[in-house]
Amino acid sequence: MxxxxxxxxxxxxxxxxxxxxxxxxxxxxxxxxxxxxxxxxxxxxxxxxxxxxxxxxxxxxxxxxxVYHLEDIKAVVEQQTNRIAKMHMKSGKIDAAAFFLLIKVLMNIAHEGTEDQFDQMLNEAVTLGVDYMQKKDFQINSFLQDTDNLRRLADKL
CATH class of the missing domain: 1.10.1220 (Arc Repressor Mutant)
Incomplete structure (x- = not known):
């Protein structure tokens, strides 16, 4: 070499x-x-x-x-995003319907208290719901598994 x-x-x-x-x-x-x-x-x-x-x-x-045209990828992503948004809207509508149905059922059952007491109960329930929605994903499981705390919160209503 x-x-x-x-x-x-x-x-x-x-x-x-x-x-x-x-x-x-x-x-x-x-x-x-x-x-x-x-x-x-x-x-x-x-x-x-x-x-x-x-x-x-x-x-x-x-x-x-x-092979993969950027516009095609954007179109697929946009289509899927719209699909997910529509699914969330459906979920929100059924949640709202269940919420108002629950209010109506409680109004029919709860003739014992005053209207002010019922309004206070409703306001506290909404406040608890908002608090629940503001929790982070990692907090949800432990929150739902703490049955003693859930009972205390429900008793406040």
Whole structure:
């Protein structure tokens, strides 16, 4: 195998850097020149690798854009978003219907108290509902599993 011609380079480094290179070369059982050659080769390969990654990423991006048109993706996402929004609206309507049905049932059953007492009970129930909706997802399970607290809250009504 034909050996590639070499060129000598002179490089100045701070004293502490030179000491670190000497220690590393000694630990690797190689000379300082060989250690520097390895550093240079690694540095050049990393730079080449970085350029290759950017080039490959641009090719992948180009191919994806050729297959998946951005406007098509936006249309699908918008369609699904609209579908989810409509589902939430349906859920909200049925929740509101159940809420008002519950109020009507309670009005028919609760003839014992005054109208002011009923209004206070309704106001406190709405306040508890708003408080519940403001809880974070991670708080909901423990809140619902604390039956003693749920009973105390219901008794306040």
């Amino acid at each position: 034909k050996q590639e011609p070499t060129i000598q380079l002179c490089v100045k480094v701070p004293a502490h850097t030179a000491e670190q290179i000497k220690k590393l070369a000694a630990a690797n059982n190689i000379g300082v020149a060989e250690q520097l050659r390895q550093f240079i080769e690694r540095g050049l390969s990393v730079e080449g690798y970085s350029q290759n990654i950017d080039f490959i990423a641009s090719i992948i991006r180009q191919e994806l854009m050729a």
